[in-house]
Amino acid sequence: MIRWHALAWPSDSFQSNVKYQTKYFKQRLDHFSPADDRKFQQRYLISQKYWKKGSPIFFYTGNEGDITWFAKNTGFMWDIAPEFNAMLIFVEHRYYGKTLPFGKDSFKDKEHLAYLSSEQALADFAQFIVDFKAETHGTQNSSVIAFGGSYGGMLTAWLRIKYPNIVDGAIAASAPIWQLEGLTPCDRFSSIVTNTFKLAYPECPKNIRNSWKVIRKLGSTKSGRHTLSTTLKLCNPLKSPSDVDALVNWLSSIWVNLAEVDYPYPANFLEPLPAKPVKAVCASLQKPLANDTLLIRGIAKGLNVYFNHTGNSKCFNTDQDATSHLGIAGWNFQSCTEMVLPVCMDGVHDMFEPTPFNLTAMAAICKEQYGVRTRPFWAQTLYGGKRIKAASNIVFSNGNLDPWSGGGVLKSLSKSLVAIVIEGGAHHLDLRHANKDDPATVKHARKIEKMHIAKWIKEASNE
Amino acid sequence: MIRWHALAWPSDSFQSNVKYQTKYFKQRLDHFSPADDRKFQQRYLISQKYWKKGSPIFFYTGNEGDITWFAKNTGFMWDIAPEFNAMLIFVEHRYYGKTLPFGKDSFKDKEHLAYLSSEQALADFAQFIVDFKAETHGTQNSSVIAFGGSYGGMLTAWLRIKYPNIVDGAIAASAPIWQLEGLTPCDRFSSIVTNTFKLAYPECPKNIRNSWKVIRKLGSTKSGRHTLSTTLKLCNPLKSPSDVDALVNWLSSIWVNLAEVDYPYPANFLEPLPAKPVKAVCASLQKPLANDTLLIRGIAKGLNVYFNHTGNSKCFNTDQDATSHLGIAGWNFQSCTEMVLPVCMDGVHDMFEPTPFNLTAMAAICKEQYGVRTRPFWAQTLYGGKRIKAASNIVFSNGNLDPWSGGGVLKSLSKSLVAIVIEGGAHHLDLRHANKDDPATVKHARKIEKMHIAKWIKEASNE
Numbered sequence: 001m002i003r004w005h006a007l008a009w010p011s012d013s014f015q016s017n018v019k020y021q022t023k024y025f026k027q028r029l030d031h032f033s034p035a036d037d038r039k040f041q042q043r044y045l046i047s048q049k050y051w052k053k054g055s056p057i058f059f060y061t062g063n064e065g066d067i068t069w070f071a072k073n074t075g076f077m078w079d080i081a082p083e084f085n086a087m088l089i090f091v092e093h094r095y096y097g098k099t100l101p102f103g104k105d106s107f108k109d110k111e112h113l114a115y116l117s118s119e120q121a122l123a124d125f126a127q128f129i130v131d132f133k134a135e136t137h138g139t140q141n142s143s144v145i146a147f148g149g150s151y152g153g154m155l156t157a158w159l160r161i162k163y164p165n166i167v168d169g170a171i172a173a174s175a176p177i178w179q180l181e182g183l184t185p186c187d188r189f190s191s192i193v194t195n196t197f198k199l200a201y202p203e204c205p206k207n208i209r210n211s212w213k214v215i216r217k218l219g220s221t222k223s224g225r226h227t228l229s230t231t232l233k234l235c236n237p238l239k240s241p242s243d244v245d246a247l248v249n250w251l252s253s254i255w256v257n258l259a260e261v262d263y264p265y266p267a268n269f270l271e272p273l274p275a276k277p278v279k280a281v282c283a284s285l286q287k288p289l290a291n292d293t294l295l296i297r298g299i300a301k302g303l304n305v306y307f308n309h310t311g312n313s314k315c316f317n318t319d320q321d322a323t324s325h326l327g328i329a330g331w332n333f334q335s336c337t338e339m340v341l342p343v344c345m346d347g348v349h350d351m352f353e354p355t356p357f358n359l360t361a362m363a364a365i366c367k368e369q370y371g372v373r374t375r376p377f378w379a380q381t382l383y384g385g386k387r388i389k390a391a392s393n394i395v396f397s398n399g400n401l402d403p404w405s406g407g408g409v410l411k412s413l414s415k416s417l418v419a420i421v422i423e424g425g426a427h428h429l430d431l432r433h434a435n436k437d438d439p440a441t442v443k444h445a446r447k448i449e450k451m452h453i454a455k456w457i458k459e460a461s462n463e
Numbered sequence: 464m465i466r467w468h469a470l471a472w473p474s475d476s477f478q479s480n481v482k483y484q485t486k487y488f489k490q491r492l493d494h495f496s497p498a499d500d501r502k503f504q505q506r507y508l509i510s511q512k513y514w515k516k517g518s519p520i521f522f523y524t525g526n527e528g529d530i531t532w533f534a535k536n537t538g539f540m541w542d543i544a545p546e547f548n549a550m551l552i553f554v555e556h557r558y559y560g561k562t563l564p565f566g567k568d569s570f571k572d573k574e575h576l577a578y579l580s581s582e583q584a585l586a587d588f589a590q591f592i593v594d595f596k597a598e599t600h601g602t603q604n605s606s607v608i609a610f611g612g613s614y615g616g617m618l619t620a621w622l623r624i625k626y627p628n629i630v631d632g633a634i635a636a637s638a639p640i641w642q643l644e645g646l647t648p649c650d651r652f653s654s655i656v657t658n659t660f661k662l663a664y665p666e667c668p669k670n671i672r673n674s675w676k677v678i679r680k681l682g683s684t685k686s687g688r689h690t691l692s693t694t695l696k697l698c699n700p701l702k703s704p705s706d707v708d709a710l711v712n713w714l715s716s717i718w719v720n721l722a723e724v725d726y727p728y729p730a731n732f733l734e735p736l737p738a739k740p741v742k743a744v745c746a747s748l749q750k751p752l753a754n755d756t757l758l759i760r761g762i763a764k765g766l767n768v769y770f771n772h773t774g775n776s777k778c779f780n781t782d783q784d785a786t787s788h789l790g791i792a793g794w795n796f797q798s799c800t801e802m803v804l805p806v807c808m809d810g811v812h813d814m815f816e817p818t819p820f821n822l823t824a825m826a827a828i829c830k831e832q833y834g835v836r837t838r839p840f841w842a843q844t845l846y847g848g849k850r851i852k853a854a855s856n857i858v859f860s861n862g863n864l865d866p867w868s869g870g871g872v873l874k875s876l877s878k879s880l881v882a883i884v885i886e887g888g889a890h891h892l893d894l895r896h897a898n899k900d901d902p903a904t905v906k907h908a909r910k911i912e913k914m915h916i917a918k919w920i921k922e923a924s925n926e
Contacts, residue, residue: 034801
């Protein structure tokens, strides 16, 4: 069983227009308890460079990580701020980055983790906006447009759904709000990864699918593990079958992450990546590789592209995770409580080792780890699940290469609940800075998004 | 300063079609904490007498009191259930009636009261409906229509606003959602009471306005207090000036309550009331009464109508409150935390003693009483305040005689946010059983409400 700990997010190259002030806001710890009045310091980033009095606020709903990372990697907001005279605000999600309600004790036990939930985070955003507008001259009549990608995109959509009085519209990029338990078949995710690899080279996913048996076969003997370790240039040689399990998980994560960041131009991930990395990785796997040795060598060559684009890596570390900028401690807890996003593999419709999703087993692990009961359906009660037609003013964008698009809103639900599918797009490509190598599809998506933003601002000013 | 503890609600005469089963639901104590898994027993009443498989559920969102009271006094639901083949469910609000999460300790201190809030109550309703539908054969595709009056009407509107995935539409009767701090002038309430009395007899509010000075003058001396006590037939003679304060408060409450229950036919309140009780009470105050003695005698005669319609009362008890069926302990706490509904009097535009609303003073009392900080604006952040146009499928009904109508939605906000003003209507007259003495206005209101209910059910079935 694989539980995806956090959604991956690649780093954009540095852009000179991303300049902000860092500030802190005194936030309520528990919005929903009338008896608990404690506060904590919530970090936010702000840029008023393009802003004029009364003009809109573009508000990023921070996700599961350091907010500076998201500010730097949501170039779209910076790119379009000038033409809307928009103020930019990025608020960090509680329990991530520097926004730790109990400092280093924040993840100590369930008593300290009790205030980590998406609904508390949304209430943070709502309360922040209300207080910020009350205190900031010239913002009283400013419309507020929410932006977010990935889990942040889910929050952005939900912020508009639950607090339409606070935000006038929402750009929810690659927001898998329907990845929640029971709303989307769990194998959709892995079949999209597989398809993204197939689009690069049809033979590539076949080779990857075949690789698992070879890895398991070699992994079952000492000499085989030696062969794997040297061929794959692992920093820590495989010593036991459980090390082989770890290797399989690590490789699976890499293939998934690659599909997420399959951008048309070079980008930073854990390490710098070439343009169209799936194609680059699959180059050594584009032909049938029936021979075990050739197959593992092909995988090794692929890994070299992924981890060694700059040629600096001497070996690969299976402990190394591609999501080091994300707050694993917080997300582990969230995915154990209300953010249950089931992903499974069957090895037939996808290129992975068969890995069922077992909610009961997952809940047992969560119970043991945190002493909490998993609530897989609460988020649907709270945010509407598939029944969200009563909401309005949300653009849901998804790239067809992105595995998370399987749990996204891919068809418009009404005139003001608009779906955009970006052909050739990976994980929230549209939220990134404009790039000369952008496909026409993402340019078009951004155009539609801007059109809706302008419409929402106009409607809000007429109210 | 007057803080209205609870909204009054008169008893309907017994109707034979009000028959239900009493059941209990295992409810989550804290919906918003991932770490707290405690449960409590929530009472609900159910009638499947008129229900057919797949037909709608009419769902009453219990307010601040014993749910059996509301079931018996919401005759409209019972009256129209047969033509919709509707199931009837009335869920009791946590911390009221028999739904006490910690039994007799529920009001012990702020730690026990920490789970009493409107948002927990709404989550109770949402979770109840989801679980009930999952467990009850034939309800999976049933649409759900919410009903509520007074604070229950606020909850009903907010349930649709926050959980449109759970309820398809809402009949919010006499729901003062805009009585919240800062949304409506605090003197609106008392000026409506005054106007209701003026409609009975123009001179009546003038006499009442004049009465306060007389009461204060007499109340300042021992012999005067004796005169007041005997003329007003008080069970406990006035002994001190503070007793006179209590008398003024008691009388003010009576005038307010009378405006709320100014129904066109006899109804039960604390004691049985005649039809059009304001007119009956004002009969002895319809002429200018310049003489102090005559004025107090006029008031006494009015009280006699109010409290002694059946002729059984020998004396009047100023400790006696007309809202004994309501949960004062719970409502005191709610009005100290998020349910701040300001009411004030100026003695000029209304017939009361001047009584400003002082939020700071109120908050200080709340701090002392419960150790909590009053949050007068949180409910607006959460439920939208005046910015609720993004919502849909709510009928807001108000009677022009009802003081709470001042904080109600009196003009339609959109095609699906419909306001109905019932001329000659008191507090949620429309939710009561049909009566031969109903004015045409309330008959028309119920017709419009039924039309919208039918439309919502149809829309839901097309989804």
